[in-house]
Amino acid sequence: MTIGVLVVDDDTRVAEINAAYVAKVPGFRVVARAHSAAEALDRIHAAPVDLILLDHYLPDANGLTVVAELRRLDRETDVIMVTAARDVATVQAAMRHGALQYLVKPFTFAGLRAKLEAYAALRRTLDGGGEAEQAEVDRIFGALAAGSVAPELPKGHSPTTAGVVRQVLLTADGPLSTQEIADRAGVSRQTAQRYLKLLEKAGRVRLTLRYGETGRPEHRYAWTRPA
Template sequence: MIGVLVVDDDVRVARVNAAYVAKVPGFRVVGVAHTAAEALTALTAPEPAVDLVLLDHHLPDGNGLAVVRELRARGLQTDVIMVTAARDVATVQAAMRHGALQYLVKPFGFAGLRAKLEAYAALRRTLDGGGEAEQAEVDRIFGALSAGSVVPDLPKGHSPTTAELVRQVLLAADGPLSAQEIAERAGVSRQTAQRYLKLLERTGRVRLSLKYGETGRPEHRYAWAGPAAAR
């Protein structure tokens, strides 16, 4: 189980985010903090172990970036996903430079956070394997961390947020998924998932394969084609 510390100055938001985390298989909430001081105390305590911090930027006694800087200064390499309403480029850039793995802008729903957590879990599985990485594995590692737009120029009526959700679901998967499975994991309708999958397939981002059963039509299965195809 991946231990998560939820840090947010708003008690209600912290409670909601903790409930979201608890719903994702493989994750458990090991603590909740509402200030920078509380966060640092929890992160430096020997137990319970914190693997990942969902870290708000605006805190009453400082900010999230200061917490990350202090963690690194103490030699702690706890993973961080910024979860904040701060969307100015300077803050985003500083978060990247201090080692935040992801940056999730408020407001967001369960599907948005779940996609980030599942991508993080996939990243840990890849890294825990150790050894040397071929280019495909390197691409997968960096692909799990990427928070950029899936398609530079989306057609009218398509949402970059939904496209990113579909991408994160595919990146987190151990193998090809059906449109229904993708819809359930992304928290969208099957029709919406199919619409985005067709677009991503046409633009080379998604690879389509067919799974043949004993009877009936073959099932369409989808997998992310890799960061190289998304350039």
Template sequence: MIEVLVVEDDPRVARINAAYVAKVPGFRTVGAAASVAAALAFVEEVAVDLVLLDQYLPDGTGLDLVRRLRERGRHTDVIMVTAARDLATVQAAMRLGALQYLVKPFDFAGLRAKLEGYAALRRSLAGGGEAEQAEVDRIFGTLATAAAPVGLPKGHSPTTAELVRQVLLTAGGDVSAQEIAERAGLSRQTAQRYLKLLERTGRVRLSLRYGETGRPEHRYVWVPTGA
């Protein structure tokens, strides 16, 4: 069983998240903590494989908790589960080693996809030994692929697709290909290529915005699962 700690200061949300975890085979919630201090104390006493981590806590932030865990030599895996949509937080979470980032509100299917991707990653790493480049690429793409709606065509990177997806999720509305490219650190051509792919699979909705020149601007918005 994969042991999960839910770090969330809203008791109702913590109960919902724990209930979601219980519905995914192979996972079990071993505790809940409502603050950075409580989470640190829990991890010192109980073996935890994965932390589902909110960013907004009464005595600090979720990222503060990750930093302090790393300072103490704790390399517990982390999936951010938060309403924080700003790209600075998303980027900081990536740099601190968060394996996934799930934006509130979300449904059970959204969390299940993250957990199943995490379980697949653990299975990939369980054997130890060495890996060829193809195996390394597959491991790095495991979590991103789990969140993608379909398999990616040849020549498309799961990591890049996930980066575009995260920008769309945190945009708070429709955005242009140029805006996505700038926020994701990609070329405009690359952003457009992935946006067209996601549009074809139904995960992105395209709309046209007409300006003074009469030439419409393409705007993109992420389509939630089940929408």
């Protein structure tokens, strides 16, 4: 499954950076860029897209206007707001209009990647169809949640990095090795190991061992449920 993305930002340079970030995440493809509300809607009319990374501050209207128009047209297009707008009223309005997530500028590639991977995991779950028990419903609604990782982080630990490691584990199909987690989080193996030890100590991560024919057993990690 390849997810088509429309990147909307009034700043052409920022749009290019965001598009480059998207292109680095497996399973995602930038289908177009737009720099105004009108241009964004024209792009969507010309060719449907799966996901919009949408700035709020646009020269001719705000991002919520675009979302409202999508809903009026009954377009099956998901939206992640990517904006410097951080007032609670705008965040609340985005939520009520149906934006799946809200990413505040400035952000890192790892931060955006975590959101995109969580969205991809959500799409895989929803595309499966069928009926869902309560646990599955809870997992669907919590797939894009950005909850805290631990009550407190020791000095020298970044909440952003901890959140990215958390999101990698949440969206994984099963336990992952330290190297697999490091690769998906975009950090070094040593950094991943530091955060995994912290999360395991906090009871957020479950460690299992996989034994091979020879050598030391491989450590594998999974997020404990509920998240």
